[in-house]
Amino acid sequence: MSEVAITRTEWLQVCKRSDLVANSGVCALVGDQQIALFFLPEQEPQLYAIDNWDPIANAGVIGRGLVAEIDGELTVASPLYKQHYRLTDGQCLEESDIKLASFPVAFDGDYVLIKIDQ
Amino acid sequence: MAEIMVKQKIVVIGNGMVGHHFLEQLANRPERELFDVLVFCAEPRPAYDRVHLSEYFGGRTAEDLAMGKVEQYRNWGYDLRLNDSAVRVDRENKIVTSASGASEAYDHLVLATGSYPFVPPIPGHEHDKCFVYRTIEDLDKIQAAAEDGKVGVVVGGGLLGLEAANALKQLGLEAHVVEFAPGLMSVQLDEGGSKLLREKIEALGVTVHTSTATELIKEMDDGRLRMRFRGDKSLDTDLIVFSAGIRPEDSLAKSAGIELGERGGIVVDNHCRTSDKHIFAIGECALFNNFIFGLVAPGYTMARTAVSLLCGEAAEFNGADMSTKLKLLGVEVGSIGDAHGRAEGSAAITFVDEQTGVYKRMITDSAGKKLRGAVLVGDTGDYDTLLQYHLNDMDLPEHPEQLILPALDGAAPALGADALPDTATICSCHNVSKGDIVGAVQGGCCSVDEVKDCTKAATGCGGCSALLKNVVDTELAALGVEVNNDLCPHFPYTRQEIFHMVQVEQIKTFDELLHKHGSGKGCEICKPTAASIFASLWNEHIHKKPHVGLQDTNDTFMANMQKNGTYSVVPRIAGGEITPEKLIVLGQVAKKYDLYTKITGGQRIDLFGARLEELPEIWRELTDAGFETGHAYGKSLRTVKSCVGSTWCRFGVQDSVGMALAVENRYKGLRSPHKIKMAVSGCTRECAEAQSKDIGVIATENGWNLYVCGNGGMRPRHADLFATDLDDVTLIKYIDRVLMFYVRTADKLQRTSVWLENLEGGLDYLREVVIEDKLGICEELERQMGNVVGTYQCEWKTAINDPEMLKRFRQFVNTDEKDEKIVFVEERKQRRPATQEEIVKIAEPA
Structure with missing residues (x-):
């Protein structure tokens, strides 16, 4: 590859608040990175962002999973084989050596910001 | 040099229920290896369930009734000789000769020859329209003779005679029962019970003639038969079935010089051995203590005794209790012990409710402390409890009459499992005692299902399942095990309880449900369960x-x-019927979006490989062409499979496609605890495989037979025949009720088959609820179903016109790019997902 990759971390505007689906997930694309975004209006924090790639099923589907509370922790259940991933840090509850990347995420007025290495 | 073990040879003569039980018991023992086993069976098929023979006319086939299967016998390593009866036993040389000329040596001979029907020597009894009621071949002959007939007479008003009358009724004949004695079932019932049974049976359209002796059977000019009775009365009929008792089939033993009883029967000792110690006799051919045991349970006990002795264990047969509980023509009848109170010093307590037609009588000793016998007609709910008091010689409670009086608070005073001794038999089909069950629980079984698997209890007739649950729950509680039926950590309730709360409190959202009855934030168990309940009850868009x-x-x-x-996308193709125009549209859509196309098992077409963002466009095209969603994704009605029926097929007797369309269009969109599949067949050839479905409908000459709670899949289950010859309206009404009752009471993700198996009271109870409206809820069930039907909408049609709902159908919320990580390859001219190896290969530059 001839391109020189410049890495910098900054807050990016990825979508609008109205693009989100309350109590559920959607997916955004930043560069090559698919990011699953969960919006839980009744919880604190309200926003969560983890890798959309399910490494067990080998498919980009995490954002389509069901939000489930397991032993007091908020998780998303993979829609394919139902493993639970912690929304705050992407840790898989069933397989201790599997952890999805997680990203800082916040509202900025009507927009959703994500902090990501580019 | 390896030592060669010389096996001993067992020859079994007769392959009825008892002979089969002997072979089944032996097959499950390690000592099985010590024997070569050969079986002579005079009938063309291996053992079948004679107890439920009349169901052969209710839609069950010979296959359904089969107990032994040829293949299974082969797996067991038995040499089964069908259609070949043993004709001679040479005891000196220990050789059996068969009708086909085979000559087989034995070390041990087991006679399980059963019995034959007694035909009273009435002049004319040999007429070719006179039958007996014993084998499937007998039934085939009766059925053939009934085809052009209107009237059928059963001679004999005992247990089997009434079964035979039921069979005639199911064949559509006007049925009569002619009994010599003054009452029906005079062996098992006292006068009061017998009288009520007669009233109930007559109300069902069977004419009963008691104290009637037949003197002559005469063929008339038109080919029908006239029965002349003593006292100058007569009755014209098209056919006669003799069911006037059984006689032990002892002719082979007799010719071999084995000791018989004065009035027949092969005399056996308490080891079931005959006068020749190498020969056992078991079942209805055996005479023990001058008594023939004409029930299947004692026969099974004899079979187990013989197997134990052959395997070198001590065992004895010391007679058996002849108590019995059954349903005759739909009337519940129970008889325990000394039903007539013939023993000296007997006292009786009787309860009669003429309003509902219930008769119960307890026979106690003079002090009212021990139960000697009982008769129950019209309601056998107290049978299990009474039987335990009788069999275990337990002291009766202070007010024994409470055992048969209706409880005022509605709950019957069940016998506490604590009170039973460990020796109490809980399951008589498989001879499982309370001690066995307690042992299984202490050995680690934590549920009724596990105990069933471990002990086989309640897997026979199932009559003991309530008592079994009681014993298991009591023992678990005693061990300090908490029986937890909670849905999930967020709801300390069963699905059924939650359904009830949602219904009664008119709860419409998950937040409200969680707030009122749950805790925490919900999970992937309670959320979809609640969503399904909301959909079943209120039917809002999901x-x-x-x-x-x-x-x-x-x-x-x-x-x-x-x-x-x-x-994958599956549009509804109701009943599997589709126009060429619509078929072309499916092809065009599949081609446009490059979808892998496959025909499903449910007569539909499945289109695979659609990307998330393509779904709305695909559905816009499909709905424009008149397609609706097929709910292949939901725990809901999937398909109603059908055969082409009387419209085209030369064998069809009803319009099965028309009925399948009506059924599918009625229940489409119904959300339920699990997926539901149905089928409608146009005749008994059953090309739509309705008996493997949750709801199966099979056409008859007179209407429809309804089967319920079958399924294919991992653990296939044949559906049970629920009701016969229904008209269109009644059929739909019953399906409405069965389905809604299932939706209300099943556990989460429980198919109808498992639901029925766990329903206390089983199929009979389901019939009581759905047909007899025992719980008084049928009207409500129908109303609820009406609501679901009335509020149907095609979920996809609604969704594609609602921008808010379409929001989710975007691959990425911030760009229209496609998911580049989805890779397809071509195979057999269609697309399929690339394997991981193929993806790696594609990514590498060549």
């Missing part, structure tokens, strides 16, 4: 705002997610 986050994987996008994250 993507309506409060519900959207509750749906399971496939419901979330109203399509079936496949392994690479793409979806």
